[in-house]
Amino acid sequence: MMAALTGRIPLIALSVAALFASAVHSQVPAKAQAAAAAATAPPPKRIKSFDDTMPSSGARIDPATAPGNALFQQHCAMCHLGGVPKAPSPNFMGMLAPDAIISALTDGVMKAQAAALTPKQKIEVAEYLTRTPYASYKPAPPPAQCSGASAQFDMADVPQPIGWGRDNSRFVPAQIAGLTKAEVPRLALKWAFAYPAANRARSQPIVAWGTLFVGSQDGTIYAFDPETGCTRWTTRLVAEVRTAIVADPVTKRLYFGDLLGRAHALDAMTGKPLWSTKVSDHASATITGTPALGGGLLYVPVSSLEVVEASDTKYACCTFRGSVLALDPATGAEVWRAYTAGPPTDQGKTRQGARILGPSGAPVWSSPTYDARTQRVYFGSGENYSSPADENSDAVFAVDARTGTRVWSTQLTPHDAWNVGCMLGNDSCPKENGPDFDVAASALLIPLAGDQRILVVGQKSGEAWGIDPDTGKIRWNQRLGHGGTQGGVHFGMAAEGQRVFVPINDMADTHDARVYDAKLRGTGLHAIDAATGHEFWYANPADNCAGKQFCDPGISAAVTAMPGVVFAGNLDGMFRAYDSETGAVLWQTDTTRPVKTIDGRIGNGGSMSGSGPAVWKGRVFVNSGYGIYSHMAGNVLLVYGPQSKPAP
Ligand code: HEC
Structure with a gap:
């Protein structure tokens, strides 16, 4: 899936036969789409291996001769x-x-x-x-430690249920935001920090107890003073932190997941590691979505990069199955596990003789949604990795929060099996050959008039869906873009009341002729009605790429809302605030430009993907840089606040 291992990996042109033989889930006939694509899609670029998608700065070791x-x-x-x-x-x-x-x-x-x-x-x-080369790897000295008043936690600033892990609507109420729509056009950079030895910054920052907590690529977790950027503590673990940090208001623990598929708990006041749990036996398992807290348990989504491993034509594809685990937040002990697809069994061999195991895949990329009213947990799944595709890929699930027992599941796109072998055009590609339409973003549980509620789901197909949380029945469906392997909704939507903000990442060179349609290209931000799917506005500001390598104007990162404003970071590094009523751009800044950091270095952002911004007491915190899978490298944490009003 490309939302989380996301990105612009130029697709190899599909043969005409494969193009029409494949099952395509779309409202536009495949033939018409293919014709449109042939007319408008840029010529495909070829990639020989997955390594080609990793932008690098400086010398690279040649694996063959090392x-x-x-x-x-x-x-x-x-x-x-x-x-x-x-x-x-x-x-x-x-x-x-x-x-x-x-x-x-x-x-x-x-x-x-x-x-x-x-x-x-x-x-x-x-x-x-x-x-x-190890000689070119230079970890920087740690940032300055706080002293005096700036070293103090603010115990009155108890973490509220906002943001991933607590509330997937990603809405920051006025009293926490401490920022008004009128002040947004005056936002200016207050301070910046460059994560050492990093080419990406994708852990979502959060503020709790007056402290800014964020993880990083080299496995360091930081507790910053949000005002000055000194650190109250830092703790280094082994692997990259890909998720948001979740603060438990009662126990004062922090929870998050890492690249190697471990969920962790730290003491928020000291950074001391409390427990760590490997959430899967699978070699390719990882945690991308933020663990969610609710009903006394911690719900951890399990995804994987076996989709990449699978591109090796000798690899027995595939054995990973997506799941959500419930852990005891006190100890990290497993309480239950709910699988999506599988278990995989023998399905014969590829033409080149590699074993096929299926059904597999259906990873869970995003933070589960806890429903206190019904004591259920909702989550979405990605594509199957191997044939046969089953009914659990690209689906939405409701499970009992106490037992993990499935209550309902609703598949949005049937017959979707895909792995990176399809991108390389080799024999590892399952016969379904995509379309890789993960339900990638977290589901939003939105209250409607009366006692009604609706679950709003975004998909890489470029569609948003309204689903009845009680029954799993589809109430509406809205097509906002053409979608694709790198298209549609990626990491996260936000809502202000009934208004849902849906970022779309449709890329010009998705190169999937089955879905590419310039007319349907919905790159940018859409506002829709949670009750009906009706579109209020669509904003598609100027493309800032101007020939830059690894640049694309789409929105892959999660977006964040506060009263009257939506913040969204783009893959081209532009960070914008939109008027939530009209979609007008209230403010914007280019995060790829070099900035002086608090420790006197020069840093710069790059593509923005993964997590979104946090807003707290008049400050906006955001990470920029996503030097992986053909996106622009960067490694900065940027902190903005309103400049004082110019004299009249
Ligand atoms: C006998 C089997 C075995 C051998 C041999 C082995 N590993 Fe491992 N390795 C593992 C297992 C199992 C884990 C996961 C451990 C865990 O998560 O508790 C692991 C974890 C790791 C990690 C992650 C470390 C961490 O703190 O999570 C690295 C890096 C690693 N191995 C590198 C290597 C390298 C390099 C070699 C060869 C010099 C090697 N391993 C040899 C089984 C092995």
């Missing part, structure tokens, strides 16, 4: 190439910081397995895995 290659084959491959459950795939290890790998081998969990390696060989293995 001395670490042979060391890895000799000392690591027997476990890490699928031999041992829980051993992360090389794909994931390549996304770790080089020093995190070396410390895992030196005094971490891999100490025994790497006992035969010299310090130099450990560096060589890390260089091979990360493709980064």
